[in-house]
Amino acid sequence: MSASSETILEGLDDAQMSAVTALDGPVRIIAGAGAGKTRTVTRRIAYACARGDWDARKVLAVTFSVKAAAEMRARLQTLGVGDDVTAATFHSAALQQLRRVWDDIFETPLPHVTSDQRENVERAIRRVTNAADIDAQQVRDVRAEINWTKVSLVAPDDYPRVCSATRRQPPAELDPQRFADIITAYEGEKTVRGQIDFDDILLLVCHVMDDYEELAASIRSSIGWLTVDEYQDVSPLQHRLMTLWLGNNRNVCVVGDPAQTIYSFAGASSYDLLHFADEFRPLTADVTLNTDYRSTPQVVRYANRVLAAAPEREQYLVLRSARSGGPRVGHTCYDTDEEEARGIAARIARLVAGGVDPGACAVLTRINAQQPAICAALRAEGLRYRV
The missing domain is CATH 1.10.10 (Arc Repressor Mutant, subunit A)
Structure with missing residues (x-):
């Protein structure tokens, strides 16, 4: 084992180590919030490439946002494989493939993506x-x-x-x-x-993979190892494309958390994550990352209480915090939005008066429409803010 591959394994906990060193065949990683998911995935890719087990030019890692893909590329860059590994969104990866094969199928130019x-x-x-x-x-x-x-x-x-x-x-x-x-x-x-439109990109690549055998084989040959991030938010269309990319290839790793499904309104479901072991059996590794390195024990206990009351609670991880401690989580109910806004602003004003940096305070809202009342209350308290 080279020194660089040994360095890549430094600082991993036991569960992360199990995921990083499972290099062949189907792997599922259930990763709770703050459990080092991106760290684990990028170390796994870098470790396999450093050992020479994987060809970095045939590694595809797909995620759901441009920001997440950029973060993955940046981390891979620091690990020495960022220039060769493809880390992209589903749509970006599919569009590259579509551009590559379009002229072999159609005489007209590729339509503009609106x-x-x-x-x-x-x-x-x-x-x-x-x-x-x-x-x-x-x-x-x-x-x-x-x-x-x-x-x-x-x-x-x-x-x-x-x-x-x-x-x-x-x-x-x-x-x-x-x-x-x-x-x-x-x-x-x-x-x-x-x-x-964006979804047409995926549909068109599925069409190519289904109906043009030689072009499908060419696309598949460019993907030796596939990693799918945020797998709990995969839609049926994305799942279809993923299976077409793979064909008979079993070198796939999926990463997700059923408790973090946020795109159900758009057709996503945690079904494929939960049933991955049935679809791709037998798995090489099925790893759970349930140590939260981000949040205090008080926050983690509160999160566990909320999830324990959910209808799908048997699907969710019970997290534990790796941090030492912090303030308790408060829970206050108000009768109206305006009272809530005034209460929040007054509490922040008291914190600031006690020496807390205003920049250390954050207000999260469910929807943007709730923010004007909060902003007005902060202005009334003489507090500057950034939306």
């Missing part, structure tokens, strides 16, 4: 409903539902049947058949303008 669907959605609504007035909320709701059908692999013709079977109600007071017509009209609007 990041703003609103105009096409509004045009589709007008075409189907002949509505004169369409508000922004209606456009947002219809756009979200169109995106849900794509990531859930629901074709327009199947949408009414799916609504009937699942009692799903289309947005904007539309009946299922009319909404299916809007989906078709939306696709037509994009085609006329030479556009595709």
